[in-house]
Amino acid sequence: MSIPSITSKLPQVGTTIFTVMSSLATELGAVNLGQGFPDFPMNEELIKLVDKAMRQGFNQYAHMHGLQSLREVLAGKIAFLYGTSVDPATQITITPGGTYAIYTAVTTVLQPGDEVIIFQPCYDSYIPNVEINGGIPVLINLKFPEYKIDWNEVKQRITPKTRMIMLNSPHNPTGAVLSEEDIQQLRSVVKDSNIIIISDEVYEHLIFDGLLHQSMLRYPDLMERSFICFSFGKTYHCTGWKLGYCISSPELMKEFRKVHQFNCFSCHSPSQVALSTFLKSKEAYLSLGAMMQEKRDYFIGLMRDTRFEMLKSSGSYFICAKYDRISDEKDSDFAIRITKEFGVAVIPVSVFYKNETDNKVIRFCFCKKKETLEAAAEKLRLI
Numbered sequence: 183m184s185i186p187s188i189t190s191k192l193p194q195v196g197t198t199i200f201t202v203m204s205s206l207a208t209e210l211g212a213v214n215l216g217q218g219f220p221d222f223p224m225n226e227e228l229i230k231l232v233d234k235a236m237r238q239g240f241n242q243y244a245h246m247h248g249l250q251s252l253r254e255v256l257a258g259k260i261a262f263l264y265g266t267s268v269d270p271a272t273q274i275t276i277t278p279g280g281t282y283a284i285y286t287a288v289t290t291v292l293q294p295g296d297e298v299i300i301f302q303p304c305y306d307s308y309i310p311n312v313e314i315n316g317g318i319p320v321l322i323n324l325k326f327p328e329y330k331i332d333w334n335e336v337k338q339r340i341t342p343k344t345r346m347i348m349l350n351s352p353h354n355p356t357g358a359v360l361s362e363e364d365i366q367q368l369r370s371v372v373k374d375s376n377i378i379i380i381s382d383e384v385y386e387h388l389i390f391d392g393l394l395h396q397s398m399l400r401y402p403d404l405m406e407r408s409f410i411c412f413s414f415g416k417t418y419h420c421t422g423w424k425l426g427y428c429i430s431s432p433e434l435m436k437e438f439r440k441v442h443q444f445n446c447f448s449c450h451s452p453s454q455v456a457l458s459t460f461l462k463s464k465e466a467y468l469s470l471g472a473m474m475q476e477k478r479d480y481f482i483g484l485m486r487d488t489r490f491e492m493l494k495s496s497g498s499y500f501i502c503a504k505y506d507r508i509s510d511e512k513d514s515d516f517a518i519r520i521t522k523e524f525g526v527a528v529i530p531v532s533v534f535y536k537n538e539t540d541n542k543v544i545r546f547c548f549c550k551k552k553e554t555l556e557a558a559a560e561k562l563r564l565i
């Protein structure tokens with residue numbers, strides 16, 4: 183009997199580099215500064231709150247839009263942080279993670295043939311999300327080495343078919359952040375157009391050096407045309423929870439919920455109960471930026487004695503480094519070799535480009551215990 187065949191919807195997609203590097207790190211016992219997750223424990227109080235919620239019986243389906251009390255607490259947080267009023271009933275939907283929120287937003291909007299502006303390097307889900315929906319990714323490289331948006335190029339690449347612009351600040355993999363000037367440029371690009379913005383803000387709190395997070399939530403004219411995506415997992419050191427949320431205008435959110443309803447429908451209840459209590463304390467999120475900045479600075483300090491040239495990271499929990507003083511190997515070869523020979527797993531930045539642009543740059547994740555960063559730097563000094 184022959185096995186039925188299917189036509190791949192994503193013929194070019196293979197195993198992601200994160201899986202490859204993490205498996206290599208585990209196999210070789212290497213220090214893993216590759217994949218973006220913390221190696222320190224999450225907040226004990228939040229764990230206790232989930233435990234309590236389960237024991238109190240919050241173990242059945244939550245509301246399709248997300249637990250009401252969590253959406254209310256989020257609306258309060260948004261008013262406090264960004265001075266914007268968001269209606270928890272019509273504008274916030276809790277999702278199983280930020281990636282799902284982005285996918286759902288893309289699926290909600292795109293019709294076959296629609297063009298989507300995506301800045302590279304980019305988080306690996308964006309291009310497949312567009313392609314699986316019959317959209318056409320219009321790829322623009324961020325200007326190396328600052329990884330800034332070239333707004334003149336954006337203006338040139340806009341066509342009558344441009345349906346969407348995807349933004350990510352603070353940015354993975356580079357740690358670049360949007361400035362006020364970027365927001366003004368964005369406003370002028372989308373004004374009087376039918377363009378929808380997807381704003382991936384999963385690292386909203388991880389911003390350094392006194393910079394202000396330029397959330398779409400600060401700008402009512404941008405917010406009304408945006409799907410803004412967040413991740414509790416990334417924010418509260420529990421990436422395995424896969425819980426996040428999306429915010430939009432009531433009109434756009436109505437359509438988003440239609441797609442969500444027949445995919446995930448509703449998210450893990452006890453975590454939502456726990457977060458609705460935990461987030462009442464502003465300390466839970468106001469302390470995150472300083473904590474991560476300290477880690478960034480500690481890691482940069484440790485890397486001073488290596489031959490890597492650290493690039494600027496203003497946010498997220500990633501920092502990139504040039505290695506052209508060490509080798510002219512392809513970045514993917516270099517990353518695999520240093521994992522094997524020196525025992526530190528990193529991510530080559532070319533994997534975040536569709537055409538594998540290779541600037542001889544690798545990405546480190548510094549959201550790790552001090553001991554982990556020290557162990558990595560000790561090995562990297564030998565290169």
Ligand SMILES: Cc1ncc(COP(=O)(O)O)c(C=O)c1O
Nearest residue numbers: 279280281305354384413415426
């Ligand atoms: C830019 C960016 N967006 C979204 C996500 C995923 O968030 P979640 O785990 O909540 O799906 C990540 C995780 O690495 C990310 O770096």
